[in-house]
Amino acid sequence: MAENEKHEETRQEIEKEEELLEEKKEVEEKAKLDTKDEKKIEKEIVSGKKTEEKVEKEIVKEHVVEKKKDFKKSGKGFKKGKRGRFQKEEIDLSKWIPKTQLGKDVVAGKYKTLNEVLSKGEIILEPEVVDYLVPDLKDELIYIGGTPGKGGGIRRTPTRMTARMHKSGRRFKLTALIVVGNEDGIIGIGRAVSNEHRVAISKALAQAKLNVINVKRGCGSWECNCGGKHSIPYKSQGKTGSVKIKLSPTPTGVGIVADNETKKIIRLAGVNDVWVKAFGKTSTRINLAFAVFEALKNLSNTKGDI
Numbered sequence: 001m002a003e004n005e006k007h008e009e010t011r012q013e014i015e016k017e018e019e020l021l022e023e024k025k026e027v028e029e030k031a032k033l034d035t036k037d038e039k040k041i042e043k044e045i046v047s048g049k050k051t052e053e054k055v056e057k058e059i060v061k062e063h064v065v066e067k068k069k070d071f072k073k074s075g076k077g078f079k080k081g082k083r084g085r086f087q088k089e090e091i092d093l094s095k096w097i098p099k100t101q102l103g104k105d106v107v108a109g110k111y112k113t114l115n116e117v118l119s120k121g122e123i124i125l126e127p128e129v130v131d132y133l134v135p136d137l138k139d140e141l142i143y144i145g146g147t148p149g150k151g152g153g154i155r156r157t158p159t160r161m162t163a164r165m166h167k168s169g170r171r172f173k174l175t176a177l178i179v180v181g182n183e184d185g186i187i188g189i190g191r192a193v194s195n196e197h198r199v200a201i202s203k204a205l206a207q208a209k210l211n212v213i214n215v216k217r218g219c220g221s222w223e224c225n226c227g228g229k230h231s232i233p234y235k236s237q238g239k240t241g242s243v244k245i246k247l248s249p250t251p252t253g254v255g256i257v258a259d260n261e262t263k264k265i266i267r268l269a270g271v272n273d274v275w276v277k278a279f280g281k282t283s284t285r286i287n288l289a290f291a292v293f294e295a296l297k298n299l300s301n302t303k304g305d306i
Helices: 002-047 052-074 101-108 114-119 127-133 197-210 260-268 285-300
Strands: 138-141 145-148 154-157 160-166 169-181 186-194 236-240 243-249 274-279
Touching (some): 145 160, 169 197, 169 260, 169 285, 186 260, 186 285, 236 285, 243 285, 274 285
Antiparallel strands (some): 138 169, 145 154, 160 169, 236 243, 243 274
8 A cells, every 4th residue: 555655646746747847848938939029020110111010910810820730730629429420510590591481481480390390291491490490409420331341341431432433543422321310200311422521421411301201109019008109100111222121019128129220210210119120232221221211201101090
């Protein structure tokens, strides 16, 4: 115990010494900058080229640019997001000016929820409509790309890169796929292509908000029969390309029995318990995601008043 205490004391002393040295360096650097600035001001004022105010403004601008460069080099200010979660900028709806009649009606208070808009069959042409009516909307980035790993297999990437040959060489394009939802019956999916990662992701996010649907939930399992909304009311299926998805209702506590990318979509739709069966080439993540989305959409395609 005594040895540990000694080690801690020595470590604290070393840390204090390092902090004092850093403070001294900062003070010395500031003093050097101040002396340089004073010499600049004196030279330019004596020559009569500029006034004191102009010189001071230029020096302030130079310091701001230097701080920005240091800020970028240090890597501060960029938070690491969770896997699959896109770090988006905050949307300021106070500056939004609606261009469509639906947007004007939403701002006027004619529609209070997104379910009212979807039940009337209105076509959403502005993503801000969804942001306005569903402020707690969440998004997930589906990992559709892949690069060959060291030991075989695929290392998944957020965007899929495709190339086409040209006279000047290869030209690349990036495809992004995003799913949005409020975990309470609303889900949307969007895909977009661009030459840059950030542009492709932002375009896919806007497209997902335009493709929003309402998911019918319930408890269709004979084992549970609780009458809640933790699962789906009956079986459903969807197909895109060679991928076919079958959804079956389950009792409470089973969870979402599927792969991670399918779980992202179903969880955002507000379904907590479901069995998922997949057929075809499920390694093509785009077809897999759209097949799951179609299966959820087909829950609303029923005959009669079910």
